[in-house]
Amino acid sequence: MTTKQKIVEEALVLFSEKGYSDVYVSDIASAVGIKAPSLYKHFKNKQEIFDAILEELKTGYTEHTASLGIDGNNSATDAGIYTGLTEEAFIEMGKNLFLYFLHDKHMKLFRKLLTLEQFRNSELADLYSRQYFYDPLDYQSKLLGFLLAGGKFKKADPEIMALHFYTPIYALLTLCDRQPEREQEALEMIEAHIRQFNRIYAEDGK
Amino acid sequence: MTTKQKIVEEALVLFSEKGYSDVYVSDIASAVGIKAPSLYKHFKNKQEIFDAILEELKTGYTEHTASLGIDGNNSATDAGIYTGLTEEAFIEMGKNLFLYFLHDKHMKLFRKLLTLEQFRNSELADLYSRQYFYDPLDYQSKLLGFLLAGGKFKKADPEIMALHFYTPIYALLTLCDRQPEREQEALEMIEAHIRQFNRIYAEDGK
DNA sequence: GTCTATAAGAAGATAGAC
């Protein structure tokens, strides 16, 4: 890995914990293992390091969503997978999704960065909303729309159903970002949540 | 209002937008209408201003929760109110709760402050979790427990039911903190959410 | 590309007049 890449990487770690202003150029340099002035051979100034992080965040997210087929192209095949799932497998899938969001290094760092900078940067506010509200809801609602069409659930608005499925996971995610020691408790709530979600949305009499 | 109170008030406004480090003592002084050195006649240093805000947050929240009866004493009477509600009134109540959280000046400022400082101060992390996760869920689950006992809903775990009721509202609240222009859209989602919540938790055949 | 030395300026805090 080049020094330039290391700088971006270490800066992201620091910014995600303390926010832009409380991270000093010398902190980043230290983390990389060089002195602050050397850093200016790679970036014009501190802001340019932050911008490089943003670029990575944006391109990375675009690639990620494209691969997930959030544009809707893959939902049909995804639904094919889900319709055959048992409740236990469904729960395992929910937990795994939560754990991926929670522990994937770049996901976590970017999410915390967005949390800290959302009120001062409207571009980041928009990115946060898309990444942790609209896109997951879109994806889930398309998926649930297919399951609904397949008769797996009682008739309901798939968008609200997605809200009911996703927002508990979202709330627990932000809880664990803040207090990682609550992860076990969060996982137990997710399991109970999905079990009850399945039950209340199950067709009458099931 | 004393100058000291004005300082705390204006500092809160500024901290909630930009976070502790990006607000300068001179900014606070300006907002109050004095010069920075004058401010040191009222507070020993910048941190002491922040601490005064925290004190206000903590005492204010204690009083607020006590008045709401989050300790459980009032849930019975509250349930008495809710059992007689029509769906429309239930929706109106949900919207009003959301709007109160969203627009009440101190609620909003403190919430944004907690959001910005949660990763650097474990006391604030804990306060955030209590204030926007555990306490609302406790309150709602007690309330829903009474409604469940009254036969208004199908049998379910009231804690998870509270999760299903509250977390969509929480997610929309944080969305609107970030992007206030989405308030109308959020209100519409809350209405649709509560309608569907009532329907899926309704006893079979209702 | 990395270093030491240092400039330039910002921000917190104090001294002392009024």
Next chain:
DNA sequence: GTCTATCTTCTTATAGAC
């Protein structure tokens, strides 16, 4: 209690040697 002037420290950034 508020002000102007000032001190101190911290932080970004540059200069120039290696």
